[in-house]
Amino acid sequence: MHFFSTDTKTALESKHLAQFIAFGPVVFQVAKVLRDSGILKEIEDSGAAGLSLEAIVEKVQLPHYGVRVLLESGLGIGLVIFNNDTYKITKTGYFILHDPLTNVNMNFIHDVNYKGLFHLEESIKTGKPEGLKELGDWPTIYEGLSQLPPHIQKSWFGFDHFFSDTAFPKVLPHVYDNNHIKNMLEIGGNTGKWAISSTAYNKDVHITIMDLPQQLSMAKNKIEALGLSHRVSFHPVNILDESQPFPKGFDAIWMSQFLDCFSEDEIVSILKRCHAALDEDGFVYILEAFWDVQRFETAAFCLQQTSVYFTALANGNSQMYHSEVFKNCIYKAGFEIAQETDNIGLSHTLLKCRKVV
């Protein structure tokens, strides 16, 4: 929050940033084409010597006019510099080429969000993911995940997994060490990554994955292929259907990057049903990224902008939450927070919640 309490820019900096915003889609597309066409890579490979426009055209085999337009735009964006008749890469250009976070975000924004974001204003008014029609005809993106075209699906999973992959190895000891968990319900298990890493980390735990039927069939194939069917069960359900009871008798419930897919009222409803499904001395473990609990302003920025994907594309009513808004949902559902562990992986917080007695 401290990042956002004062206006620190000069008037000149502010006007420059305003132009970056006004030309935002141009900046984005140029950077992506400079990355994907190989132009940035050729310039980087030339090192301190740099490359002339003619040499770049020769190397990437694209029309002279197009390469010139891209590079002149790239100068203004700050991806390249030009001196002694040659282009050289900048540090920002380097991040566009090599930084995993930048690449995952850029692919996700281009493939999943770009066209749908055109419908943002409509989504704000209706509370529905109006941009989703650019990808397919589903009520939310989750029903469509397994049917997305392969390159869009790759970008969606690349984005989702990037954050959980960095957090899961760090969070496993917090969940399993000294907690004697034998029977865990995992809600929103997606492709089975948590179940797979849990069974490898803890030789006793049995996991039941609850998710949409389409999603579970993807997870099931993976679990079977790994020979883990005796350790992992599946419970297909649309959690928004409140008439569907949760299975009972769990000493732990795990939800990672799941509750941010729902509105505040829906989160409370899901957590109340967790309350009923959980043993009296059991715990709900929630792994989430909160934009106000970040060490770096860039991390907070990424989370704040990711919220807009939920508005225009995913379901129209959820977001990456401020921690206080989210915690109020936990309290309303009859839980208290027994332990909070911040700064896990890139940006996550682990909340260990117990029933209020």
Ligand SMILES: C[S@@+](CC[C@H](N)C(=O)[O-])C[C@H]1O[C@@H](n2cnc3c(N)ncnc32)[C@H](O)[C@@H]1O
């Ligand atoms: C963002 S993914 C989280 C995946 C995984 N837990 C992780 O940490 O990477 C959200 C998951 O929630 C599931 N989901 C979304 N809406 C659902 C619903 N209405 N009922 C059941 N599962 C749902 C999706 O299918 C998806 O697997």
